[in-house]
Amino acid sequence: xxxxxxxxxxxxxxxxxxxxxxxxxxxxxxxxxxxxAKWNWIPSNIWVGVxxxxxxEVIFELDPVYKKAGIDYRQAKAISIHPEGGxxxxxxxxxxxxxxxxxxxxxxxxxYDYLVNATGPKLNFGATEGLGPDNGYTVSVxxxxxxxxxxxxxxxxxAQMKSGEEKKILIGTGHGxxxxxxxxxxxTFNVDHKLREEGVRDKATIxxxxxxxxxxxxxxxxxxxxxxxxxxSGKVFAESLYTERNVKWIKRxxxxxxxxxxxxxxxxxxxxxxxxFDFSMLIPPFAGAGMKAYxxxxxxxxxxxxxxxxxxxxxxxxxxGAKPFEDxxxxxxxxxxxxxxxxxxYAVGIAFAPPHLISKPxxxxxxxxxxxxxxxxxxxxxxxxKAVAQSLKDIILNSATEPTHTxxxxxxxxxxxxxxxxxxxxxxxxxxxxxxxxxxxKKYEYGRDLNGTFGEIGLAGHWVKHFLHFAFLxxxxxxxxxxxIPE
Amino acid sequence: MKIKxxxxxxxxxxxxxxxxxxxxxxxxxxxxxxxxxxxxxxxxLKSHH
Numbered sequence: 001x002x003x004x005x006x007x008x009x010x011x012x013x014x015x016x017x018x019x020x021x022x023x024x025x026x027x028x029x030x031x032x033x034x035x036x037a038k039w040n041w042i043p044s045n046i047w048v049g050v051x052x053x054x055x056x057e058v059i060f061e062l063d064p065v066y067k068k069a070g071i072d073y074r075q076a077k078a079i080s081i082h083p084e085g086g087x088x089x090x091x092x093x094x095x096x097x098x099x100x101x102x103x104x105x106x107x108x109x110x111x112y113d114y115l116v117n118a119t120g121p122k123l124n125f126g127a128t129e130g131l132g133p134d135n136g137y138t139v140s141v142x143x144x145x146x147x148x149x150x151x152x153x154x155x156x157x158x159a160q161m162k163s164g165e166e167k168k169i170l171i172g173t174g175h176g177x178x179x180x181x182x183x184x185x186x187x188t189f190n191v192d193h194k195l196r197e198e199g200v201r202d203k204a205t206i207x208x209x210x211x212x213x214x215x216x217x218x219x220x221x222x223x224x225x226x227x228x229x230x231x232x233s234g235k236v237f238a239e240s241l242y243t244e245r246n247v248k249w250i251k252r253x254x255x256x257x258x259x260x261x262x263x264x265x266x267x268x269x270x271x272x273x274x275x276x277f278d279f280s281m282l283i284p285p286f287a288g289a290g291m292k293a294y295x296x297x298x299x300x301x302x303x304x305x306x307x308x309x310x311x312x313x314x315x316x317x318x319x320x321g322a323k324p325f326e327d328x329x330x331x332x333x334x335x336x337x338x339x340x341x342x343x344x345x346y347a348v349g350i351a352f353a354p355p356h357l358i359s360k361p362x363x364x365x366x367x368x369x370x371x372x373x374x375x376x377x378x379x380x381x382x383x384x385x386k387a388v389a390q391s392l393k394d395i396i397l398n399s400a401t402e403p404t405h406t407x408x409x410x411x412x413x414x415x416x417x418x419x420x421x422x423x424x425x426x427x428x429x430x431x432x433x434x435x436x437x438x439x440x441x442k443k444y445e446y447g448r449d450l451n452g453t454f455g456e457i458g459l460a461g462h463w464v465k466h467f468l469h470f471a472f473l474x475x476x477x478x479x480x481x482x483x484x485i486p487e
Numbered sequence: 488m489k490i491k492x493x494x495x496x497x498x499x500x501x502x503x504x505x506x507x508x509x510x511x512x513x514x515x516x517x518x519x520x521x522x523x524x525x526x527x528x529x530x531x532l533k534s535h536h
Contacts (some may be wrong), residue, residue, distance in 0.1 A: 236499070236500060239495075239496075239499040240499050240500045240501060240502070242496070242499075243490075243496040243499040243501055244501050244502060248495070249495065379531075383534060383535065386535075387535075387536070405536060406536045407536070408536070411534070411536060412533075412534035412535075412536075413530040413531075413533060413534045414530075415527045415530055415531070425511075425513065426511075428510060428511075431523045431527075433526055433527060433530045435530055435533060435534070452526075452529070452530055452533065454526060456519065456523070457510060458509070458510040458511070458516055458519055459510060459511050459512075459513070459516040460516040460517070460519035460520035460523055461523065463516070463520050464520065464523055464524065464527075486528075486531045487531070487535075
């Protein structure tokens with residue numbers, strides 16, 4: 001009997017766990033270690049953040065779902081990995097510390113045959129002074145609780161605007177190395193939509209601040225689409241929307257400090273600026289979960305397993321990271337998500353270490369990096385979770401000696417639906433696809449297949465996003481026919 | 488919305504009234520809903536290896 005331990009129960013970890021439990025049956029063990037008691041459909045947090053959805057509509061209890069699936073659920077966080085075992089434990093294990101289930105604070109050594117690291121991001125609000133809802137001055141929509149808090153603050157602001165006050169709203173990225181610009185993009189236009197519905201849009205100045213070189217970069221180096229008889233950059237498409245909605249934008253910005261009423265930021269040209277706000281939602285940079293790793297003798301081997309950001313090394317070509325952007329290649333990206341040193345360890349979603357950025361690295365004259373980091377969320381992370389589950393199924397049940405399925409971001413596409421306002425007849429969203437995620441300028445003139453890369457805004461996009469909300473929650477709850485809903 | 492000459496929004500395309508109408512026209516958007524779903528399904532089928 002094999003035991004597969006999955007660290008993290010987000011999109012990629014939950015996908016891997018549920019498929020493995022289905023395929024392996026009760027003859028093998030699937031264990032999920034996650035500090036959270038509830039699963040969160042994060043894309044809909046945007047709507048919670050403007051009061052368009054209740055928190056309860058985007059979360060559900062994990063325990064009954066895992067019981068139904070036969071998954072051993074441990075509400076705990078992973079502290080360290082011991083891929084060679086230890087002095088007292090011959091088999092490889094992870095040390096976990098419980099955060100719930102009545103065992104809060106208790107530690108345990110959990111042995112494994114196969115380990116899937118799907119720990120997702122640590123929201124690194126500490127990277128920028130004054131950033132975040134807990135110890136700073138900005139709100140967030142990164143968790144359901146953060147989104148509820150953001151909605152409450154927004155309601156307070158709207159009440160003040162209704163009494164005649166004019167307000168400044170600042171939304172965007174809170175550091176030069178952020179990813180997930182899509183969430184800031186969505187929140188910007190959902191706030192705009194909400195203010196129009198409340199009849200106070202004329203009382204607000206909305207500004208978007210971003211570490212992107214150009215709007216529409218989204219950490220994937222932007223994209224080209226066919227539009228109006230032209231092949232045009234996504235920058236044009238994005239700027240058009242900001243102009244239409246009367247949103248100012250600041251790009252190439254590294255926010256280095258947040259105060260109660262303003263942010264301080266450095267521009268890519270090295271100049272320093274301030275921007276005032278009354279309400280601000282800034283996305284934090286992401287870091288790895290911060291696990292340590294030790295060999296059998298107890299020596300710290302963290303740097304052998306994880307990069308300095310805390311992301312796990314897999315079968316990528318990391319030598320290319322030190323080379324210029326022009327030397328990067330689609331082949332640098334990992335296929336099997338397998339750790340090269342310990343072959344029974346895999347990393348999926350945010351947890352794997354990318355070989356390098358996707359967008360071109362940029363530095364200010366002061367040496368400050370100002371560029372988006374690679375997104376590994378949403379559809380690609382679910383595909384990674386499923387591909388690793390398929391490989392492990394073949395290894396465990398069919399005696400395969402190597403992984404059998406790939407999830408290479410240079411060979412997969414991504415679909416993204418970015419809400420620009422909620423409402424069955426008044427809503428809109430930008431529906432986008434790109435293929436492949438990693439641009440390949442050797443194969444495609446514009447880096448991507450223009451037949452698989454498109455974007456349009458409209459009511460239909462909102463319907464798609466709302467449909468996906470229900471479909472993916474249905475799938476995550478393992479309701480009837482959940483497997484036919486694709487990743 | 489007013490365009491201010493030489494400001495950042497003076498150099499971007501903006502949708503015409505007809506384009507805005509199509510974005511919210513339920514009949515047209517119903518067809519776009521089908522098209523978007525087909526495009527996404529094709530993308531998903533191409534992406535699994």
